[in-house]
Amino acid sequence: MNLSSGDGGEGERIELNMTSMIDCVFLLLIFFVMTMKFPKVEGRLPAHLPRQGRASSTKKEKTEEIVIGLEYPNKALIILVNGANIGGRMDALRTKLFLLRRQIPDAKVTIDGAPDVPYEYIVRTLNACAKFGFKKVQFAEPREQV
Numbered sequence: 001m002n003l004s005s006g007d008g009g010e011g012e013r014i015e016l017n018m019t020s021m022i023d024c025v026f027l028l029l030i031f032f033v034m035t036m037k038f039p040k041v042e043g044r045l046p047a048h049l050p051r052q053g054r055a056s057s058t059k060k061e062k063t064e065e066i067v068i069g070l071e072y073p074n075k076a077l078i079i080l081v082n083g084a085n086i087g088g089r090m091d092a093l094r095t096k097l098f099l100l101r102r103q104i105p106d107a108k109v110t111i112d113g114a115p116d117v118p119y120e121y122i123v124r125t126l127n128a129c130a131k132f133g134f135k136k137v138q139f140a141e142p143r144e145q146v
Helices: 020-033 091-103 119-131
Strands: 065-069 076-080 084-087 108-113 134-140
Touching: 065 091, 065 134, 076 091, 084 091, 091 119, 108 119, 119 134
Parallel strands: 065 108, 108 134
Antiparallel strands: 065 076, 076 084
């Protein structure tokens, strides 16, 4: 690069210090490499959706089944485990699943949610089943909305 000074002298060259520029480039490179975050891979949902028009009760399995019903009348959650009302709190469901897992370790779990139940409660129920190690989790066929 040929730059002249202000006094009119020609032939004087001003050199750029490349060492400082290379240091800055390496510092930026190190900064971006150290602050880079890789996206987390989404987990698998260990659940099976029923096929439309196929009766799920045509084939009897030897494992026992736990049916978790979720109702949402008047915007209040009601949790039913095998038809018994255990209230509307998710910690009560977790306690019940913990006890059932000890009694029936190889049980098949069916989550039966009403159409108006928010998905948050469906996902929390699925997470509770996964937490206690239930491997066979499925969803009930969708109900008709009244």
